[in-house]
Amino acid sequence: MIENVVIIGAGNLATQLALALVEEGIRVKQVYSRSVESARVLAEKVNASFTNDLSQLLPEADLYVIAVKDSAIQEVLENLSLNENQLIVHTAGSVPMNILEGFTQNYGVFYPLQTFSKSRKVDFSDIPVCIEANHPSSLLKLEKLGKRISSTVNQINSDERKTLHLAAVFTNNFVNHFYAIGAEILQVKKLDFDLLKPLIRETAAKIENIHPLEAQTGPAKRNDKAMIGQHLKMLQDKPEYQKIYSFVTESIFQVHQK
Amino acid sequence: MIENVVIIGAGNLATQLALALVEEGIRVKQVYSRSVESARVLAEKVNASFTNDLSQLLPEADLYVIAVKDSAIQEVLENLSLNENQLIVHTAGSVPMNILEGFTQNYGVFYPLQTFSKSRKVDFSDIPVCIEANHPSSLLKLEKLGKRISSTVNQINSDERKTLHLAAVFTNNFVNHFYAIGAEILQVKKLDFDLLKPLIRETAAKIENIHPLEAQTGPAKRNDKAMIGQHLKMLQDKPEYQKIYSFVTESIFQVHQK
Incomplete structure (x- = not known):
């Protein structure tokens, strides 16, 4: 013991x-x-x-x-x-x-x-x-x-643990970075990050019972090109966020088109 | 009324x-x-x-x-x-x-x-x-x-609302997609998505009191090139996730290098 x-x-x-x-x-x-x-x-x-x-x-x-x-x-x-x-x-x-x-x-x-x-x-x-x-x-x-x-x-085992860790990087490190991007987007317009907190809570709470594939909503899933174009334009001063927006949007669309 | x-x-x-x-x-x-x-x-x-x-x-x-x-x-x-x-x-x-x-x-x-x-x-x-x-x-x-x-x-106002909505796309739509990517990574190895749920809960709960910039952890923030390289190799069958991994990692590194 x-x-x-x-x-x-x-x-x-x-x-x-x-x-x-x-x-x-x-x-x-x-x-x-x-x-x-x-x-x-x-x-x-x-x-x-x-x-x-x-x-x-x-x-x-x-x-x-x-x-x-x-x-x-x-x-x-x-x-x-x-x-x-x-x-x-x-x-x-x-x-x-x-x-x-x-x-x-x-x-x-x-x-x-x-x-x-x-x-x-x-x-x-x-x-x-x-x-x-x-x-x-x-x-x-x-x-x-x-x-x-x-x-x-x-x-x-070690191999499974590596896989868990990779999944954890997406669901923790990357997710947290997106919280930070959200906070930064609001801050530029002097909007309070607290406004997003109920959404962040609900987003995490939802997948306790609903698989994230089913829980997905938003312009990328709907392939709403007008809104996606508007968002990309709003990000024009932030080319790195623009790039992330494009790739994640494309990835959501690909997954949900299947 | x-x-x-x-x-x-x-x-x-x-x-x-x-x-x-x-x-x-x-x-x-x-x-x-x-x-x-x-x-x-x-x-x-x-x-x-x-x-x-x-x-x-x-x-x-x-x-x-x-x-x-x-x-x-x-x-x-x-x-x-x-x-x-x-x-x-x-x-x-x-x-x-x-x-x-x-x-x-x-x-x-x-x-x-x-x-x-x-x-x-x-x-x-x-x-x-x-x-x-x-x-x-x-x-x-x-x-x-x-x-x-x-x-x-x-x-x-309408302009502020658009900004809120853009921030919400990052913190909800994109975050939820990363939950789905996490689930998919585990599923390939037949690991249970439930293993990630406490991490997902804590990631969301943490930023109630800690700004997400402070809450950031992980290989990207540390610029841990060995681990990043290992993760990219593990994603070699998923080039679209590899691309997302690279860009988000780069973005985290840039933000935290400042």
Whole structure:
């Protein structure tokens, strides 16, 4: 059973995961971050010790969670000096599990499929936790741990996780950018972004029960050329948004013409 | 005071608006639709008479609401035979108010900024209603009517309304299409779209309090070229999604580089 962990990283995901673990009675023994100040801030929140030196990681924890940005995982691994039986996971969507091979005998992935901010507390119980491990016994441990913080724990292999992550980029990163474009379009005319919020809420709420293909409305689906032309004209000072408008409009039309 | 209305149209918006009006004690006297069957279905829901003949509209209603698709508004107007003092509004985001000029002395716009489906009941109290009228007395009437069904009624001119509608296309139509792309990406690998729903909920919920520029995360913002390259490769069988991925990624990068 995993009763205590060391968290390597102190960013958005590390912060929210550490808070969720502690809330469910799992002890965070130590927080590592390259920045000692970041490590301290998170460590204080979860009553842990902290360090900015990977050689100073506590040698006895049930689980070491690497929650740093993808490009830093390799460097963290190369600087770990742990007993090779220790269980280590990373938390990344697009990094295969086998990046951990060779650094320890027991490894896996613990990927919470969600967008995190340091300042915004999330309800972990609602978040799908995607797990994978190189040994059945480790998988079982991760499953039990996942179930303590979330109601949805799925065994997802590295290839599937990459696919999930790509879909998440469209439905989170790109969607959020479109919220930002909407806000910018309104701001130019000094209109309040709050006007769009009920629409944004309903757009997300709708697909809980209606497949997004059925939920689609708008000029692109109707191939309303007059309105599309008007919108493109309104975007003439923003050629990059014009381009996005054209391609997404064409894509909606193609999908719904079938 | 507007106590009763005739609804011209029986689509998604007409249906939800009629239901909301009736719920607040405003009488829907009659429903018109080009399809007599559609007119009948909505009329039965709101206990109104119905017709598919514009010359048969009841001559005495406090308000005539044109809630047909944009491209049909002109045709409806040309076939109306009402007293020229009757108050008529349309409900379209991108159609200027003055399309009604010449058909009646009293006209305006009553635009609820939301996405509607016939089958999904919406809470109108949350929806911004954007109003405009050619006379102050009509504007006041529309404001009072708006406030009976919604907590947010704003006077928005035709130009501003067009801007709102363009922003809504990004934040609703395009966003919903990205949900559909996410679903399609998962489906190819037989992964459940439900896995993405908590992320979609949180993405929308986040910007209630955090500006979307601040809420942005992901490989595009970080300019994570390795992950972007990997994603583009995964989309190689879908060149149109590849193109969208590239342009939106570039746009996010540009915005956040500033």
